[in-house]
Amino acid sequence: MKLSVRGEYALRALIVLGLDYIEDDSVVRIQEISTRQNIPKRFLEQILNDLKSAGLLESKRGIAGGYRLKRPPEKISLAEVIRHIEGPLAPVSCVSERFYEKCSCPNEDKCAIRSVMKEVRDAIVRILEDVTVAQLCERVKTLQGPQTNPLDYII
Amino acid sequence: MKLSVRGEYALRALIVLGLDYIEDDSVVRIQEISTRQNIPKRFLEQILNDLKSAGLLESKRGIAGGYRLKRPPEKISLAEVIRHIEGPLAPVSCVSERFYEKCSCPNEDKCAIRSVMKEVRDAIVRILEDVTVAQLCERVKTLQGPQTNPLDYII
């Protein structure tokens, strides 16, 4: 598993939306996420749309528009996010559960490399399946302390 | 961490050389590894050369030439191999120990994403640092049973 810039941006955006998540229908504008997290706006558009079609976000158009989480942040695991943005978590797709692809070795069940990679996959999944967006937001708060706006991107 | 075809080939080649490893100076030709593992010969050349300059292999030129492990297979971890072929094991290089690169976030120590990725990195490294080429060869033997030539590539 390798996290691309795209995936990192997705997580950063979800942190903003997670911290902002309230039970009513408040939304956050792309523009705001973009400036707060220093993400190219046009690129972020793509990514948020992607997360939306993955069922993670919902949006509202027009002048009071923006994005919000479709589910509470405790119900979104990093595994789910990354799978949608990056594809398989496994180091090789012949050990991936949902992105399985046959590899070139003659007998997968007897492939030694595969057996090691399966262990690696399981270790990765165990962590990412466990950590939710809500927990990620918690980490942000404890790590960054009680600042005015813990998210502001500072260069 | 994502294992490319190149990395997979490297491991497969090392399995051949590991199984073949004897204390005298017997060597295995590229050609043989290529046909036994069904790896494009010209491509394999590159890879073996790469492993050589990484200090993992040594070679002999000329008509009785070939490659062999420079160290006993128990002393070569998969982590070392993959790091040389693929680069960082970590999912993002700002949590990599030997391929560290600063990322774009303002304060790395307080980055929540980073803290999760560090856990992922540690889990990956823990496994790959532990498994050696010798153990990989063992797995081949136990998985594939006592065949005449457990390595032959069969389509």
Add this chain to the structure above:
DNA sequence: TATAATCCCGACTGAAAGCATCAAGAATAA
């Protein structure tokens, strides 16, 4: 010493992925 087999080295290529940017359209609050 000639030769054939082997490793050695760097350049090259075509396809795909990654990181965006852009233009124009659709919805909506004020």
Add this chain to the structure above:
DNA sequence: TTATTCTTGATGCTTTCAGTCGGGATTATA
């Protein structure tokens, strides 16, 4: 009606990946 926002699809640039190629250096053997 208008300004602001999301929506969609196309496009462009750069880097990586997988693999090929030509020609050179080395060496066992006859």
